[in-house]
Amino acid sequence: MGPLLELKQITKQYPTSFPLRGKGKGVEALRDVSLSIKEGEIIGLVGQSGSGKSTLGEIILQLEKPTEGHVMFAGKNLSTVSKKARKQMRRDIQMVFQDPYETMHPSFTVFDTIAEPLRIHGWRQKEQIRKKVYETLAQVELSPVEDYINRFPHELSGGQLQRIAIARAIVLNPRFLVADEPVSMLDVSIRAGILHLLKQLNDTFKLTMLYISHDLSTVSYLCDRLAVLYKGEIVEIGPTKKVLESPQHPYTQALLTAIPMFPHNRSVIV
Amino acid sequence: MITVRKASKNQLVRRILKDPFALIGLILLLLFLIVAIFANFLAPYDAYEIIRAENGEIKKLYTPSIEHPFGTTNIGRDLFSQVIFGTRTAISVGFIAALLVTFVGVMVGLISGYFGGITDIILMRIVDVFYAIPFIPFVIVLVALLKPSIWNVILAISLLSWRTVARIIRSQVLTIAKRPFIKAAIVSGAGHLRIMVRYILPSVLPIALLEMAFIVNSAIMTEASVSFLGLGDPNVISWGQILHTNFLTGHSQTAWWWVAPPGIAIVLLLLSIFFLTRSFEEVIHPRLKRRS
Amino acid sequence: SSEKGEKVADDELGELAPSFTVLTATPEENYITYEAMKMISEEWKKLGVDVTVQPMDFHAKVDRLWAPDERDYDAFTIGYSGRVERLDPDMFTYTIFHSSLAGPGGSNTTGLVNEEYDKYSKDQRHEMDPEKRRDLVFKAQEILADEVPVVSLYSNTLVHAYNHERFNELPAMAGEGVFNEWMPTEAEPLTDDKWLKIGGIQDLDTLNPIAAKSVFDWRQLRQIYDKLVRLNPQIEPVPSAAANWEVVNDKTIDVFLRPNMTFHDGKPVTVEDVKFSYEFMDKWNDGYLQAFLEPIESIELLGGETIRFHLTEAYAPFITATLTQIPILPKHIWEKVEGNPLDFANLEPIGSGPFVFEYWRRGEELKVSRNPDYYNNINVDGYIYRVYGQPEAVLSALRTGEIDTHADRLISAHIQQAENIEHISTIEVADIGFEYLGLNLRRAPFDNEAFRQALALTIDYDTILDVYLEGYGTKGGPGLVIQPANEFWHNPAAHQPIFDPKKARDILREAGYNWDSEGKLRLPVN
Amino acid sequence: MVSFIVKRFIQSLITLLVVATLIFFMFRLMPGDMTAALIDPSIAKEARDQVIKQYGLDQSIWSQYLIFLQDLLKFDFGQSFYYKRSTLAVLSDKFLATIILMFSSMVVAYGFGVFGGALIAWKRGSFLDLFWTTFALIFRSAPTFWVGLLAIYVFSVTLGWLPHSGIRSPGYDAKHSFDLFFSVDFLRHLLLPTIVTGLFYLATPLLLMRNTMIDVLGEDYIEMARAKGLRERRILFHHAMRNALLPVVTAGALFIGSALGGQVMIEYVFSWPGLGQEMILAAQRHDYPLAQTAFLLMAGLIMMMNVFADIIYAFLDPRITYK
Amino acid sequence: MLQVNDLYVNYKRDNNKAYVIQNLSMKIRRGERLGLVGESGCGKTTLARALLRLLSPNAVISSGQILLDGEDLLALSKEQMRKKRGKEIAFIPQNAMNALNPVHRIRDQLIELLYEHTSMPKKKALETIRAAIHSVDIHERHLNDYPHQLSGGMKQRIIIAMTLMLQPTLIIADEPTTALDVIVQQNILHKLRTMQEALNSALLFISHDLALVSSFCHTIVVMYGGKIMETCRMEQFLARASHPYSIGLQYASPNFSMNGEALITIPGMPPKLTELSKGCQFHERCPFVSDKCVSVEPKLQQIAEGHKVACHYVSEAQRFRREAKEIATWERRR
Numbered sequence A: 001m002g003p004l005l006e007l008k009q010i011t012k013q014y015p016t017s018f019p020l021r022g023k024g025k026g027v028e029a030l031r032d033v034s035l036s037i038k039e040g041e042i043i044g045l046v047g048q049s050g051s052g053k054s055t056l057g058e059i060i061l062q063l064e065k066p067t068e069g070h071v072m073f074a075g076k077n078l079s080t081v082s083k084k085a086r087k088q089m090r091r092d093i094q095m096v097f098q099d100p101y102e103t104m105h106p107s108f109t110v111f112d113t114i115a116e117p118l119r120i121h122g123w124r125q126k127e128q129i130r131k132k133v134y135e136t137l138a139q140v141e142l143s144p145v146e147d148y149i150n151r152f153p154h155e156l157s158g159g160q161l162q163r164i165a166i167a168r169a170i171v172l173n174p175r176f177l178v179a180d181e182p183v184s185m186l187d188v189s190i191r192a193g194i195l196h197l198l199k200q201l202n203d204t205f206k207l208t209m210l211y212i213s214h215d216l217s218t219v220s221y222l223c224d225r226l227a228v229l230y231k232g233e234i235v236e237i238g239p240t241k242k243v244l245e246s247p248q249h250p251y252t253q254a255l256l257t258a259i260p261m262f263p264h265n266r267s268v269i270v
Numbered sequence B: 001m002i003t004v005r006k007a008s009k010n011q012l013v014r015r016i017l018k019d020p021f022a023l024i025g026l027i028l029l030l031l032f033l034i035v036a037i038f039a040n041f042l043a044p045y046d047a048y049e050i051i052r053a054e055n056g057e058i059k060k061l062y063t064p065s066i067e068h069p070f071g072t073t074n075i076g077r078d079l080f081s082q083v084i085f086g087t088r089t090a091i092s093v094g095f096i097a098a099l100l101v102t103f104v105g106v107m108v109g110l111i112s113g114y115f116g117g118i119t120d121i122i123l124m125r126i127v128d129v130f131y132a133i134p135f136i137p138f139v140i141v142l143v144a145l146l147k148p149s150i151w152n153v154i155l156a157i158s159l160l161s162w163r164t165v166a167r168i169i170r171s172q173v174l175t176i177a178k179r180p181f182i183k184a185a186i187v188s189g190a191g192h193l194r195i196m197v198r199y200i201l202p203s204v205l206p207i208a209l210l211e212m213a214f215i216v217n218s219a220i221m222t223e224a225s226v227s228f229l230g231l232g233d234p235n236v237i238s239w240g241q242i243l244h245t246n247f248l249t250g251h252s253q254t255a256w257w258w259v260a261p262p263g264i265a266i267v268l269l270l271l272s273i274f275f276l277t278r279s280f281e282e283v284i285h286p287r288l289k290r291r292s
Numbered sequence C: 001s002s003e004k005g006e007k008v009a010d011d012e013l014g015e016l017a018p019s020f021t022v023l024t025a026t027p028e029e030n031y032i033t034y035e036a037m038k039m040i041s042e043e044w045k046k047l048g049v050d051v052t053v054q055p056m057d058f059h060a061k062v063d064r065l066w067a068p069d070e071r072d073y074d075a076f077t078i079g080y081s082g083r084v085e086r087l088d089p090d091m092f093t094y095t096i097f098h099s100s101l102a103g104p105g106g107s108n109t110t111g112l113v114n115e116e117y118d119k120y121s122k123d124q125r126h127e128m129d130p131e132k133r134r135d136l137v138f139k140a141q142e143i144l145a146d147e148v149p150v151v152s153l154y155s156n157t158l159v160h161a162y163n164h165e166r167f168n169e170l171p172a173m174a175g176e177g178v179f180n181e182w183m184p185t186e187a188e189p190l191t192d193d194k195w196l197k198i199g200g201i202q203d204l205d206t207l208n209p210i211a212a213k214s215v216f217d218w219r220q221l222r223q224i225y226d227k228l229v230r231l232n233p234q235i236e237p238v239p240s241a242a243a244n245w246e247v248v249n250d251k252t253i254d255v256f257l258r259p260n261m262t263f264h265d266g267k268p269v270t271v272e273d274v275k276f277s278y279e280f281m282d283k284w285n286d287g288y289l290q291a292f293l294e295p296i297e298s299i300e301l302l303g304g305e306t307i308r309f310h311l312t313e314a315y316a317p318f319i320t321a322t323l324t325q326i327p328i329l330p331k332h333i334w335e336k337v338e339g340n341p342l343d344f345a346n347l348e349p350i351g352s353g354p355f356v357f358e359y360w361r362r363g364e365e366l367k368v369s370r371n372p373d374y375y376n377n378i379n380v381d382g383y384i385y386r387v388y389g390q391p392e393a394v395l396s397a398l399r400t401g402e403i404d405t406h407a408d409r410l411i412s413a414h415i416q417q418a419e420n421i422e423h424i425s426t427i428e429v430a431d432i433g434f435e436y437l438g439l440n441l442r443r444a445p446f447d448n449e450a451f452r453q454a455l456a457l458t459i460d461y462d463t464i465l466d467v468y469l470e471g472y473g474t475k476g477g478p479g480l481v482i483q484p485a486n487e488f489w490h491n492p493a494a495h496q497p498i499f500d501p502k503k504a505r506d507i508l509r510e511a512g513y514n515w516d517s518e519g520k521l522r523l524p525v526n
Numbered sequence D: 001m002v003s004f005i006v007k008r009f010i011q012s013l014i015t016l017l018v019v020a021t022l023i024f025f026m027f028r029l030m031p032g033d034m035t036a037a038l039i040d041p042s043i044a045k046e047a048r049d050q051v052i053k054q055y056g057l058d059q060s061i062w063s064q065y066l067i068f069l070q071d072l073l074k075f076d077f078g079q080s081f082y083y084k085r086s087t088l089a090v091l092s093d094k095f096l097a098t099i100i101l102m103f104s105s106m107v108v109a110y111g112f113g114v115f116g117g118a119l120i121a122w123k124r125g126s127f128l129d130l131f132w133t134t135f136a137l138i139f140r141s142a143p144t145f146w147v148g149l150l151a152i153y154v155f156s157v158t159l160g161w162l163p164h165s166g167i168r169s170p171g172y173d174a175k176h177s178f179d180l181f182f183s184v185d186f187l188r189h190l191l192l193p194t195i196v197t198g199l200f201y202l203a204t205p206l207l208l209m210r211n212t213m214i215d216v217l218g219e220d221y222i223e224m225a226r227a228k229g230l231r232e233r234r235i236l237f238h239h240a241m242r243n244a245l246l247p248v249v250t251a252g253a254l255f256i257g258s259a260l261g262g263q264v265m266i267e268y269v270f271s272w273p274g275l276g277q278e279m280i281l282a283a284q285r286h287d288y289p290l291a292q293t294a295f296l297l298m299a300g301l302i303m304m305m306n307v308f309a310d311i312i313y314a315f316l317d318p319r320i321t322y323k
Numbered sequence E: 001m002l003q004v005n006d007l008y009v010n011y012k013r014d015n016n017k018a019y020v021i022q023n024l025s026m027k028i029r030r031g032e033r034l035g036l037v038g039e040s041g042c043g044k045t046t047l048a049r050a051l052l053r054l055l056s057p058n059a060v061i062s063s064g065q066i067l068l069d070g071e072d073l074l075a076l077s078k079e080q081m082r083k084k085r086g087k088e089i090a091f092i093p094q095n096a097m098n099a100l101n102p103v104h105r106i107r108d109q110l111i112e113l114l115y116e117h118t119s120m121p122k123k124k125a126l127e128t129i130r131a132a133i134h135s136v137d138i139h140e141r142h143l144n145d146y147p148h149q150l151s152g153g154m155k156q157r158i159i160i161a162m163t164l165m166l167q168p169t170l171i172i173a174d175e176p177t178t179a180l181d182v183i184v185q186q187n188i189l190h191k192l193r194t195m196q197e198a199l200n201s202a203l204l205f206i207s208h209d210l211a212l213v214s215s216f217c218h219t220i221v222v223m224y225g226g227k228i229m230e231t232c233r234m235e236q237f238l239a240r241a242s243h244p245y246s247i248g249l250q251y252a253s254p255n256f257s258m259n260g261e262a263l264i265t266i267p268g269m270p271p272k273l274t275e276l277s278k279g280c281q282f283h284e285r286c287p288f289v290s291d292k293c294v295s296v297e298p299k300l301q302q303i304a305e306g307h308k309v310a311c312h313y314v315s316e317a318q319r320f321r322r323e324a325k326e327i328a329t330w331e332r333r334r
């Protein structure tokens, strides 16, 4: 069985729109990135800010078109699929974004937010929709469901919102999930919950995931494999443990030392 | 960043109740609306009726009295009735023009901002062209061209005013379209139409509503100006026209009761809308909130 | 149902009187006419006539009335302004009613065709004896009163104000009021500031007397350019640049030029200049002066100061209209003008008139100073003609003392206000211009004389005068074109401004009209 | 920078051309043609035909349009039907009068608006804030012509402090043309219309400035400036206002368009011999070429102001680079 | 050096009041780096602003004392306070991206600080700012740049250079690196530390990143719901954190242990602060809650030298630390 998702030599150039980036040549956000992800795997993508992590995620979701290269999903080239297949693709690949508040339409209730993908994909029966929404909310461990169903985003905490964002992403039973820094905006005290949840989804539904982060510590917690992106290129890739324990690329090494860590012996070395 | 919240309805009500100016604005506006709707019942005379005293003499230039609260014109027309019917004209011109303008402006702004690219460029160049046209002269010429009628005044106002709305909505759409919840919608598989109608439109609506209020005012003002120049609809009484007739017949420095009421009516109506919009603005743009 | 109570079924009656539209003035163009026509139409509706009143932009209306191809209108209101040359009855009797001009584009807008009338109106043109001519004009007026192709609605009283602290009473003239040809030269300053300031709402359009076509141009240019003859305040022709003249016969007139006159640039005024001016004007002018020049066959210089005009036919208005209108141009300047002299801006006009041009700031003001070499005495140092946006501003200027007098008549409402100003006095004179209702006789229902007479009886002349004009004017009447102010030519016996709707019904009934059960007017059956 | 200006300029020219086209066709559709003005019972039909021919009115509208475009490229705006002179010559003085009034009232509106807006944002919620916003909104709600008439009545007619109309006293003898527009006498005439117009437009910059200022005052760099221990005045003028000015400038350029058009009313009431006055007259007289040119001049002016505002903007905001 | 006594701050809102800082007392000594951690919205920034007296107009310091070298800042006139800001008290804001005025050159923004607080001649001032930005490894040609021409890290370094230029005795850094990359963050903290040590000034370091604080500061203050929950020296905190919230925070931080221990989540939401609470601020989320916690407010009590905790059950801290490792413990409160 081949990989579920395959990135083939993806290059992405943004036309320059920033004054200082020089004329003519665009910003090269990604250069020749290839990556394949097996079904059921969680792969982590780390890298410095601006290294192209989000861009990669957006290319997978067809929110951006790669300048070169293409994305293969379940054996199909996503940039050439038919309209119908594209709609199917929208069910199969989902995304969770960094800022949970910003990804919710401010005037949609929780129910609307989660029911929206169902409606888009042709669910008509009210009762069915309701059932599915409740079920999904339960899956993301928001209970009692009734408490949340009629709330607006600003009436919820960040952690709750992120759960709802995940609920929205999984309500269509996708096969692949891109999570772009889903916890970086959240307080430490509630981060773990979201990470647990993602892990759980992976376990129970074999949901394949691309987990994007700049924070090595959460990656190590969640991911099977780890890819390090540096200036638009994948400089290192391998099983998480291996990469963390013996980083090969200087950037990975620098990254590792830069992470603020509790002093190992738990006594201060100030 | 402007955000729409369902709760803002309550917030708006609360704001208005708390802000004495907005409250005054609301009461005034409601008053004007009532006057406009029930003009037929409220006006004691027809706007153009020439009123004669019992001895058959025409009541020329009567100063205000109980019978004629705003006095009469030089040929015995009841100014109170004229001002009341003028209210109806002002309100209808204002609101009809504003609805038209807002509709067109929002459509253009939405399409331009959402699709971007060449569509945006073309639409925005058209907006530029319309921005280069001086407003009142255009209305004057167009109205003269199409015959002075109230509908043509509305049309002329609308033909130009949408430029502002389109521009503002477009920039609003641009910021909203960049917001992650639009991306989230795309990811969920929503099409262009759905995104525009269900996601972007509600978010720009408050701004559109705000702009609409300004258009109401500018339309009323423009109609008054055009009518004051004598280019308005001669068969529809309006505040501007009352002042025009006064000026034309040379009574502007003597018959104060003829000059003051329509002018004050314009001031009050526009002011009431301004006061309301200010409260509204504070709700949709919370930073403006007075911190007391 | 008829008044006598006889039941006549509707279908036995004649056809419904055709509905018609009156093209009238917009309130801005003429508020009084606009309101008056509104009132009149109400009266007509009571008479059972289906009438629509349509205010129409002046230009569009003129376009329609004088359209070169067809006469597409039912009735209209319009006015003639009281220019001085219109004191001569020719225009009001011949030009606008003679049947030869009734075709498309012609000036006979009502389409009056009446042989007897044609004869009188034509003959008066050629009658050089004023008394005899007057008889003819009187006859013509009687026919007009009967035929009612037009109903005069009213004529204004010209009221002007002046600052009596700065100037002695200013001379007024019928038709022109205070800002007439004589006023600037005759005004007597009472203070040391001898500059006369005149306000007006109309700027002149050009300084070129050939291209000039509006009264507003002429009122100024005639002070710079002298003319052979002028009409005095009593409307009699008096010598101006001409020392005298002599009617040799019906077709020959000799004019004797006043000696020792100079242009403002110091060059002498010669008979050559006069001949040149008339010929030059004839050649180029395409405005209304043309009509006055047409009868001239040739101009002969008899030596010395004598100029002889040969006419193609006897032309009664020659002295009062032609000689009083044509400006004397300096030949040495105008013969050098290249290209079409109509396009010549003439930014520094040189004439031989009482005032010397100083400057003109378009839209703002014109300044002229006294010509010290002028043959008549002038009391002021000069005058400034100042342009304002609207009458209101003129009144304010009078009030603040910014101007001493003004060119356009005061609107009714301003008269009282002006009189209340301490330093202001007013002068009233009658106008010879008038506003009228014109009926297109070519079309039903106006093709019936009785109908027209009846209409004339439904006009409330009193209300128009008392309310709309606030008393400042004179009443109109059926067929009234030569106004009472034009005392010599006006036939007081001809016209009766009567408001009597009942009589109107009687006339209609007598003429076979009837009313149906709904009160609508039905045409006579024949 | 230069290429940016050139580019904007060319863009403006194209816009102007479109505006010109729009205006051209608009005027051709007017009922009643200009020859109506010439009609007099005594004028010959031939004379009228001649005029029609002279102005090419007998040709098809498309060929008229072509001629119009050609002339435009030659900078020939045509002859006024009414004045029989080049329209540009007729309008040149008026243009100046309009521009001066526009600028002076914009200076008043923007001067008071920008500083006042900054001040009331600084003291928002205070009586001062309430007073100024209400004051500005009252004047924004009152038609200029109405306020103008009242002002004339009070300050000119009753109190006699200022002239009631026109741009110079009658008989004002200018020593040179500069004197015509910059004398005390002229300034006295300018004062009342300027104030009335300025007051009307005051609300726009005032409230816009107030709002953006409030936004700016919430920005982190203002907090930083405070934390640096800078004086309030320096924070207000040096840090906050400079930034708040940016959107106000942009809005100002767009706003000129409606302001310029709205000035028509003031010119009318104050007998100010400007473009607006002339344009109303021209429209009434069906003098297309003149109205057209007036329109184009206004449009041109608006476009110029837009380019100008862009340049100022770029000057004020270093983040803008010319592309 | 800096001593805060019984500080209360509240915000007036449209229709209620938020008691954001309650009964807060703390101390920083010269040369000391004190880390202030706490959840978003617990009042960290408010405290920083209160120290600078830069609170928004609707905030009220209802009581308390802020003593800087024995002088009560709250008693100073506005003008006196202004003179202290920037000179004696430096403030490094969270968001360097926006803390520099976009329309002025870097040089002007640096130099105005000198002009404001000193009477330095221009030449000297230029020298000073040059030296200042050299000290944070930025080339002096950037002095002529506008902020948008610099990267976020550079801007943050410039701000550090700027605020430390006048050698303040107290530095308040409000999450100075949150918006930055880890590598950049490391670099900047290094700079900050060097300079602070050189100046021997006190540093109040605000952050929500426990790992960062633990490796950077001498002492720590854990704040929750406007109150101090625990304060102690860092080694005490790492070894014997005693407040359930502190403990929870530790086990929720992935950096705390890379050994695959399950991370915990503190369920629930932070308190709303609109009412003065009766009991412990944390009781709603605390897995070890008792009735007493709900009704009686625990006092901040000293349990060891320099170690204070606001919990009724400090004696059971040992058990708390053990049980808190387990996810199940925290699940109890869902």
Ligand SMILES: Nc1ncnc2c1ncn2[C@@H]1O[C@H](COP(=O)(O)OP(=O)(O)OP(=O)(O)O)[C@@H](O)[C@H]1O
Pocket: A014, A015, A017, A027, A028, A029, A047, A048, A049, A050, A051, A052, A053, A054, A055, A056, A214
């Ligand atoms: N729409 C765009 N237009 C132009 N350039 C862009 C656009 N989006 C991103 N970039 C540029 O592409 C590069 C990669 O951006 P991207 O957002 O993918 O980085 P990232 O790794 O997700 O960073 P972060 O950790 O800050 O989210 C950056 O240099 C960015 O400035």
Ligand SMILES: Nc1ncnc2c1ncn2[C@@H]1O[C@H](COP(=O)(O)OP(=O)(O)OP(=O)(O)O)[C@@H](O)[C@H]1O
Pocket: E011, E012, E013, E018, E020, E038, E039, E040, E041, E042, E043, E044, E045, E046, E047, E056, E058, E208, E273
């Ligand atoms: N001006 C204000 N008016 C009313 N409430 C405010 C104001 N500023 C802050 N608050 C409230 O005070 C509380 C504490 O805010 P503060 O900014 O001090 O938190 P913080 O700990 O710095 O949070 P973060 O980690 O998100 O920066 C929050 O609940 C906030 O909503």
Ligand SMILES: [Mg+2]
Pocket: A053, A054, A055
């Ligand atoms: Mg990213």
Ligand SMILES: [Mg+2]
Pocket: E044, E045, E046, E174
């Ligand atoms: Mg904070």
